[in-house]
Amino acid sequence: MSVSVSDLTPEMIAADRERFPRVFSLTTGDRILRTILWVGTAAFIIYSLNRFGFFSERFWGAFPRLGIMIDQMFPPTGWQYMGEYVDAIGETLSMAFIGSLVGGILAIPFACVASKNLMPIRPIQFGARRFADVLRASDYLIWGLIFVRAMGLGPVPGIMAIIVIDTGILITLYSEALENIDRKPIDGIKAAGGSRIQVLRYGVMPQVLPVILSNALYMFESNTRAATILGIVGAGGIGFLLSDNLRAFEFSNALTIILMIIAVVYAIDYLSKVLRERFIYGDRVSQGHDRPMERIAAQMKK
């Protein structure tokens, strides 16, 4: 048989087109739909740009001023305040850490209640889920503003804001992990005569613990970023200093702070990644189930 592409005659191609028209070209309906989609998207882009004055003098006039500000940022200054900055970053990190720790632990009992397989009473399970939704529905800044109004300036309202959101997100993540556990080991423990508690200890915990730790660690990472911002609404830490300097037109001091924030956030992200890979998923050899050789070699290396 062995025909090559170049051997196909126009008649043969036409016959195939007859049999499978949609392989060769779009149907008229598809074509119309596609046109509508493109035109609609283009129209919406133009509307949105116009809405914020993209086509006006004011929009384009703002960029030179941005250039002036960036120009004033260099070189970064304020090294004499370094002690103060480091202290503030310490405060930010403590906010993130305590907030993540409390939130990470607080979420565990709620997550059990919010899991279909652990909480048989549906209204309670449903209520717990919706409670978590309420906690995480608004942003750190919204909770930050609320707690600052109620409790005054300082890191404590910041920690509260982090706890609330962290708990809300982790309840959802944990309970999804709990619902996705494999039933087979649980049957295994039950068949060995295990009690409810023993089933939780040996059937459930080993399966969810890595997920819980990895999610909590990831949240710490993300909370570090949030904590720097929270200062802007008055919840202490490095963000407070940053917004202070920006308001006082001390752009070059602000740059120093921004650089420090970037360095710290990067360090935390990296640390968290290493911890998650090394200690939580450390026993898994990556990929390659169809390449036994490389798997064996990877195991030997350890």
Add this chain to the structure above:
Amino acid sequence: MLRLESVTKNFGAMTAVDSIDLEVPKGQLLGVIGRSGAGKSTLLRMINRLGESSSGKILYEDDGTTIDVNSLSGQDLRNWRSQCAMIFQQFNLVLRLNVITNVLMGRINYNSMLKTMFVMFSPAERAFAIRALDRLDVSGQALQRADTLSGGQQQRVAIARALVQEPKILLADEPIASLDPRNAQIVMDALYKINKEDGITVICNLHTLDTAKKYCDRVIGMKLGKMIFDGHPSELTDEMARDIYMGGDEEDEEFSAAITSTTL
């Protein structure tokens, strides 16, 4: 003719493929057997350079020209890969794309970068793809998404993708290890037909002895990276097979009978 000269692959301290010398004449259906971990996949992946060899030479001689596979790079390497199609144990289709697009993927090396970015293939190529699917009896599914197909159908689509590459060699890495016996037979029959009708050289990694005996012109046996058998399937005695499949530890003795007698 494909020629391997003391081809070796090391993973750290371990030698996965140990100095293999091999000549595969054009049009042969060569079976490679051995336990998992014997180095079969690694060997195959070095031929199309999905894996690099640590030392040795891989040469392809055709019409008086010789290609030194290990020295290829860039466009030359991509040309070689398209000449030397591969099918995989897990089929390796792009599951979110439809069947015909998966098959047309076999033509990407024949088209300009820009055209392929917008899935612009010529009517002749589309007809060619349909004909390849026809040969494997899956053209009816041409417009379905690949993930709606059964494993056996997916492997046949993968073979169609390999066919439209118009390859000189077809590498098959455990093509039937994930399939049920009936689908395994359909896929092996298809490879056999392609080999005989199109004269495409087929190098096929296999788990089981019976399949190798039924389809292959020639069988090589690998164990711990070394080639310990090379001959006609009929020369493969029970004793030889036991040697290929057994590692020497006692539990293997128990398993050997089961492994070597599995049909397909």
